[in-house]
Amino acid sequence: MQQDKPEPEGSMEWRSPSNIALIKYWGKQGNQIPMNPSLSMTLKYAFTQTEVKWRPNDGTTQGEFDFFLSGQKVGPKFEKRVGNLIKEMAKAYPVLNDLYFSITSLNTFPHSTGIASSASGLSALALSLLSAAQRATGKADEYPRFLQKASHYARLGSGSACRSIYGPYAIWGGGVNTESSDEYAIPYKPHQDFEIIYDSILIFSEKPKKVGSSAGHKLMDEHFYRQGRINQVRENSIRLLKALETGDFEMWQEVVEQEALSLHGLMFASHEPVLLLEPDTIRFIHDLNAFRAGKGLKVAFTIDAGPNIHLLYADEHREIIRNFISEWIMDHHLQIQVLDDETGKGAKQLFE
Amino acid sequence: MQQDKPEPEGSMEWRSPSNIALIKYWGKQGNQIPMNPSLSMTLKYAFTQTEVKWRPNDGTTQGEFDFFLSGQKVGPKFEKRVGNLIKEMAKAYPVLNDLYFSITSLNTFPHSTGIASSASGLSALALSLLSAAQRATGKADEYPRFLQKASHYARLGSGSACRSIYGPYAIWGGGVNTESSDEYAIPYKPHQDFEIIYDSILIFSEKPKKVGSSAGHKLMDEHFYRQGRINQVRENSIRLLKALETGDFEMWQEVVEQEALSLHGLMFASHEPVLLLEPDTIRFIHDLNAFRAGKGLKVAFTIDAGPNIHLLYADEHREIIRNFISEWIMDHHLQIQVLDDETGKGAKQLFE
Incomplete structure (x- = not known):
């Protein structure tokens, strides 16, 4: 993730899996802070793939974008969620206000299968937007720090999404060990018998x-x-x-x-x-x-x-x-x- | 319930209905004290009818009895429960130790229908045994006091049985109002729209x-x-x-x-x-x-x-x-x- 020259336009694509919580996230407070810690197993085949293309906007609008999920323009509810995420990220990366995004996303799992697509969807989006923001500014984080930031932004989009960044397992919520946090998830590696x-x-x-x-x-x-x-x-x-x-x-x-x-x-x-x-x-x-x-x-x-x-x-x-x-x-x-x-x-x- | 001459032998029969809890009894402490108050509606057609016949025993055994439910001798588990109830009542009515009981019981509702028969069964039993004890001693309580005592003993046999004494509704557990108690149930009469x-x-x-x-x-x-x-x-x-x-x-x-x-x-x-x-x-x-x-x-x-x-x-x-x-x-x-x-x-x- 090394770079130093800003890229006023380009594209980034991430694949992010769904996850299944073993310790359940149920109840939140404040700005997407969980009531209690949760722990999930990351899935392999149920994932979302999201490409973000960016270019300078016309200077009169902020945070404009198009979002196509499986070739369909997304509904206003999801659109609002994406807009909010871009606004949150623009607090740290004001460059996002000067860009226009064309976003395309695909899920591997069939639509309406009752699998929460927000975990994979919002984490793939957060990863791609964060990549775009860092490319556009020319200031890239090292990998561990980048993932932690992405997990943080994914959380703002959808709580369970912050865990989808990592595998084979992820912990979200402070107090589980010295590294766990309410702000983002951390990876967890179990005994080998639980690896698959x-x-x-x-x-x-x-x-x-x-x-x-x-x-x-x-x-x-x-x-x-x-x-x-x-x-x-x-x-x-x-x-x-x-x-x-x-x-x-x-x-x-x-x-x-x-x-x-x-x-x-x-x-x-x-x-x-x-x-x-x-x-x-x-x-x-x-x-x-x-x-x-x-x-x-x-x-x-x-x-x-x-x-x-x-x-x-x-x-x-x-x-x-x-x-x-x-x-x-x-x-x-x-x-x-x-x-x-x-x-x-x-x-x-x-x-x- | 007036009497004054002890009756060394006789028979008493009570009919006691099942009840359905609207506020649930779940969790207990000590000797059949509920964790929380409960409130039930008393049923009309699902009831147990229990006859207790008593006569002096042979003086060498205590608390001996036979119990036939729908013509069948009851199993050892239920037998133990009945024996325990007689023992509890004998603390207040030592005469029970000198009696032999022949108990027959019938349920109006089909066996194994998943309706708790312990509510109607144990309350009918407590009522009949208490009647027997008071007949045998010649010391009968007035009706309200008798029912309260019966509810107390029914509770020792099976928690929910204490509510079956009363209708149209019953409350069991202290703190609901000034009269409610953990020891026995009290009757409750609602707005007329809830009477049937x-x-x-x-x-x-x-x-x-x-x-x-x-x-x-x-x-x-x-x-x-x-x-x-x-x-x-x-x-x-x-x-x-x-x-x-x-x-x-x-x-x-x-x-x-x-x-x-x-x-x-x-x-x-x-x-x-x-x-x-x-x-x-x-x-x-x-x-x-x-x-x-x-x-x-x-x-x-x-x-x-x-x-x-x-x-x-x-x-x-x-x-x-x-x-x-x-x-x-x-x-x-x-x-x-x-x-x-x-x-x-x-x-x-x-x-x-």
């Missing part, structure tokens, strides 16, 4: 979420279980890190599943109760519990703020788990999508 | 509970959300009483459904997560929400520590709700039982 975990994502519903992320996080503001939740995450973070460090799959499963169910439990108990689970979500968990009972399989489910199951498992049980999934889908005559993914390395710059 | 509420109980699973009541309550001992739950119940109790007093069906629905989902949310977030909901529980709630949206129907669902839905509704919407239930069951080709019940008056002594 498979993730089969069962898409039970492609409907858009009934409760948007911001409204969802707001449910924690006055939640009766707020302090209890903060204490719970503290313990779960300690336990999950211990499991990931020592290779303890049993503890890993316990924490991962408790976090998933706690997230939905918190939604259930909100002032306005939220039920995002679908009948098949429940059916799958019951059947999984019956199937794996006593077998000691290295498998755990997690669920985000939606109905879809992420089934996480180790390589040694890959075949038995994939067979279970296939047979379960056949047994219930379901027509659902399954996206097979695995642990990934984080964001990556693309060169022509 | 129908309850259609949809039995989605007849399987025995995966987590027994005692193990379930224990989950609250070290629960991270314990204090938050106590605060939540405080607010929900105030709100529900206000709704019941003023006839506010909208607030009633909000509180009743939040309590139901919070109970399951607490189970989700326990150290050992518990998932008692069935796929059809979730399906029904989603479909109910879609059906009633914007219609202003006086209807609310609640769920106990199991998968079955209690659908509560006012008389004026009885037809539309019963039609909805029938059509929903037909649409999904389900073969499930529905028990139609309504608000009841509480326990009742039976005379030949």
Whole structure:
């Protein structure tokens, strides 16, 4: 990332993956500061690729841009989010006010699969815009510092996006260790047994979420279980890190599943109760519990703020788990999508 | 209940209904003291009828009895519970140690329908044993005091049983008003619009509970959300009483459904997560929400520590709700039982 001559026009492209939270981010405060720390596994195949082309604008407008997602002009809501991100970045890089951006973005995963595309989307965007800003000024950061800044800006765009910068795992939120921060995520490397975990994502519903992320996080503001939740995450973070460090799959499963169910439990108990689970979500968990009972399989489910199951498992049980999934889908005559993914390395710059 | 001559042998019979908690009892401490107050609606048709016959025992044994439920000798687990209750009552009524009891009990609702029979069963038993004890000693309490004592003993047998003594509603747990107590329940009479509420109980699973009541309550001992739950119940109790007093069906629905989902949310977030909901529980709630949206129907669902839905509704919407239930069951080709019940008056002594 060395450079010294400003480039008044050019293009930068980044690929940034989605991530699945094992310790859940639920509740925020201030300007995208999380209520509690979170920890995620970075995915490999579900990613967004975003190219930012820049050139000087006509001098009469600020922060103008076009944004095409999969060839379609994005809607006003997402456009506003992008505009806000550019404004935030312009505080540190005023040059952005003098540029016009043409942004094109692609997701590898099908639209409306219930996978949060904001994590990959906003992190790819933050990375590309930050690259553009540094090119345009001729002042590039060293790589670790650049990624940390990108994570910071990604966070302002969408909380979970700050974790997508890094792999194989990422921690966001202060107090987990001396390096973790509320401002940006840091990478985390676990015991080798957890370096490659498979993730089969069962898409039970492609409907858009009934409760948007911001409204969802707001449910924690006055939640009766707020302090209890903060204490719970503290313990779960300690336990999950211990499991990931020592290779303890049993503890890993316990924490991962408790976090998933706690997230939905918190939604259930909100002032306005939220039920995002679908009948098949429940059916799958019951059947999984019956199937794996006593077998000691290295498998755990997690669920985000939606109905879809992420089934996480180790390589040694890959075949038995994939067979279970296939047979379960056949047994219930379901027509659902399954996206097979695995642990990934984080964001990556693309060169022509 | 006037008498003065001891009756060394005789028989007493009581009928005691089940009840459905609107504010949930979940978590206990000490000897059957609830973690928080609860409030229930008493049912009318789901009841237990228990006859206790007594005669002097042979003087060498204490607290001996036979117990037949629906003509079958009860299992050792329930037998132990009955024995413990007799022992507790013998502290105040030592005469019980000199008696032999022959107990027969019947439930009106089918066995294994997922309705807690311990509420009606233990309250009918406590009432009959207390009657027997007072007959055998010749010292009968006045009616209000007798019922309060029976509620106290019913509580020792099974927490929710203490509420089954009274109708149309009952409150158990101190601090709700000047009369409420942790030791026994008190009756509660609401606004006339809430005097008759129908309850259609949809039995989605007849399987025995995966987590027994005692193990379930224990989950609250070290629960991270314990204090938050106590605060939540405080607010929900105030709100529900206000709704019941003023006839506010909208607030009633909000509180009743939040309590139901919070109970399951607490189970989700326990150290050992518990998932008692069935796929059809979730399906029904989603479909109910879609059906009633914007219609202003006086209807609310609640769920106990199991998968079955209690659908509560006012008389004026009885037809539309019963039609909805029938059509929903037909649409999904389900073969499930529905028990139609309504608000009841509480326990009742039976005379030949």
